[in-house]
Amino acid sequence: MKNKEKHLLYRDVQDALELIGGRWRGAIMASLCNDPKRFTELKKDLEPITSRTLTKELRYLEQNRLIIAVRGSQAKNAVCYSHSEHGSSFAPLILQLREWAIKHRTIMLEVLKFDQ
Amino acid sequence: MKNKEKHLLYRDVQDALELIGGRWRGAIMASLCNDPKRFTELKKDLEPITSRTLTKELRYLEQNRLIIAVRGSQAKNAVCYSHSEHGSSFAPLILQLREWAIKHRTIMLEVLKFDQ
DNA sequence: AAAATTAGTATCTTTAAGGATACCAAATTG
DNA sequence: CAATTTGGTATCCTTAAAGATACTAATTTT
Numbered sequence: 001m002k003n004k005e006k007h008l009l010y011r012d013v014q015d016a017l018e019l020i021g022g023r024w025r026g027a028i029m030a031s032l033c034n035d036p037k038r039f040t041e042l043k044k045d046l047e048p049i050t051s052r053t054l055t056k057e058l059r060y061l062e063q064n065r066l067i068i069a070v071r072g073s074q075a076k077n078a079v080c081y082s083h084s085e086h087g088s089s090f091a092p093l094i095l096q097l098r099e100w101a102i103k104h105r106t107i108m109l110e111v112l113k114f115d116q
Numbered sequence: 117m118k119n120k121e122k123h124l125l126y127r128d129v130q131d132a133l134e135l136i137g138g139r140w141r142g143a144i145m146a147s148l149c150n151d152p153k154r155f156t157e158l159k160k161d162l163e164p165i166t167s168r169t170l171t172k173e174l175r176y177l178e179q180n181r182l183i184i185a186v187r188g189s190q191a192k193n194a195v196c197y198s199h200s201e202h203g204s205s206f207a208p209l210i211l212q213l214r215e216w217a218i219k220h221r222t223i224m225l226e227v228l229k230f231d232q
Numbered sequence: 233a234a235a236a237t238t239a240g241t242a243t244c245t246t247t248a249a250g251g252a253t254a255c256c257a258a259a260t261t262g
Numbered sequence: 263c264a265a266t267t268t269g270g271t272a273t274c275c276t277t278a279a280a281g282a283t284a285c286t287a288a289t290t291t292t
Contacts, residue, residue, distance in 0.1 A: 009146060009147065009161075010142075010143035010144075010146040010147050010161070010162065011143075012213070012214040012217040012218060013142045013143055013145075013146040013210055013213050013214055013217070014139065014142065014143050015217040015220070015221070016142075016213040016214070016216055016217035016220070017133070017136070017137055017138075017142045017213070019217075019220065020133070021133055021137040021138070022133075022137070022279070022280090023130060023134075023279080023280075024279095024280090026126075026129045026130065026132075026133045027126035027127075027129055027130050028126075029129075030125060030126040030129045031125065031126050038238080038239090039238070039239050039240075040237080040238060040239075043239095045125075045126070046126060048281090049280095050280080050281060050282075050283095051239080051240060051241085052240090052241080052242090052280080052281085052282095053279085053280060053281080054239095054240090055239080055240060055241080056279095056280090064220075064224070065223060065224065065227060075288090075289070075290090076238095076239085076287095076288060076289075077237080077238045077239065077240095077287095077288060077289045077290080078238080078239090078289090079238085079239065079240090086219070086220065086223050089216070089219070090216060092212075093209065093212055093213065093216060094129060096208075096209055096212070097128070097129050097132040097133065097209065098128040098129055098132065100132055100205070100206060100209060101128040101129065101131040101132035101135075102128060103202070103205070104131070104132070104135065104180075104202065105131070107181060107202050108180070108181065111181060138249070138250090139249080139250075140249095140250085154268080154269090155268070155269050155270075156267080156268060156269075159269095164251090165250095166250080166251060166252075166253095167269080167270060167271085168250080168251080168252095168270090168271080168272090169249085169250060169251075170269095170270090171269080171270060171271080172249095172250090191258090191259065191260090192257095192258060192259075192268095192269085193257095193258060193259045193260075193267080193268045193269065193270095194259085194268080194269090195268085195269065195270090
């Protein structure tokens with residue numbers, strides 16, 4: 001029990017970071033924060049992502065219920081991607097990650113100045 | 117300007133996720149949340165991480181000022197790793213990542229039940 | 233009806249992360 | 263002073279993520 005809890009301490013973090021880690025998954029979630037987007041819009045927004053990668057990551061996020069893909073009933077060419085309810089519960093974390101990244105950048109710049 | 121901001125939207129998220137992404141970096145930060153730890157303690161806590169990987173990731177986190185390594189002045193064999201000030205500003209995010217991972221898990225379990 | 237757009241596939245290749253295993257010098261403990 | 267512990271290195275290897283490039287069927291626009 002003690003041992004298991006010890007593991008869970010970091011295993012949950014590993015799980016979360018697998019879901020939205022890598023180069024694109026978190027970015028896709030961020031891009032969908034404001035509003036639903038079409039495949040092509042996402043691709044433009046996330047430049048230089050490739051079609052292949054975008055497709056793969058969208059499928060992954062869909063399978064893990066973080067996003068919803070609405071495929072047009074008659075028009076197969078119209079697909080709209082948006083956060084699922086659960087996915088949008090991740091939005092606050094995205095904002096904090098951004099803020100933290102910005103803070104980190106300024107700190108690293110200060111350090112660089114100091115080190116010279 | 118407009119274009120640049122568009123990019124920053126997700127670039128910050130990418131940056132943050134590079135800093136603490138991958139299999140181990142976030143986990144190491146999580147393991148150091150409660151208290152400073154020695155190399156060997158970290159290794160036990162993060163089992164099954166290898167020495168090689170732990171060393172590499174600790175160096176990375178140190179270079180990026182997320183952790184501090186205190187190397188004993190006379191005893192070279194005593195090294196203590198802890199969050200830097202900046203690193204500990206990441207602790208709240210770790211907690212939220214954990215909570216979110218747990219929520220995600222329960223949601224996926226529900227979905228599995230439903231899909232059968 | 234021709235041209236362009238949408239939402240992808242299909243291959244092939246590169247790169248990076250990380251594991252497996254063996255080894256090690258300095259310090260500490262018994 | 264011998265054994266063990268600490269905090270790592272050094273090599274070699276596997277796997278997964280992602281890029282490059284070319285292609286496409288269905289739809290929409292002109």
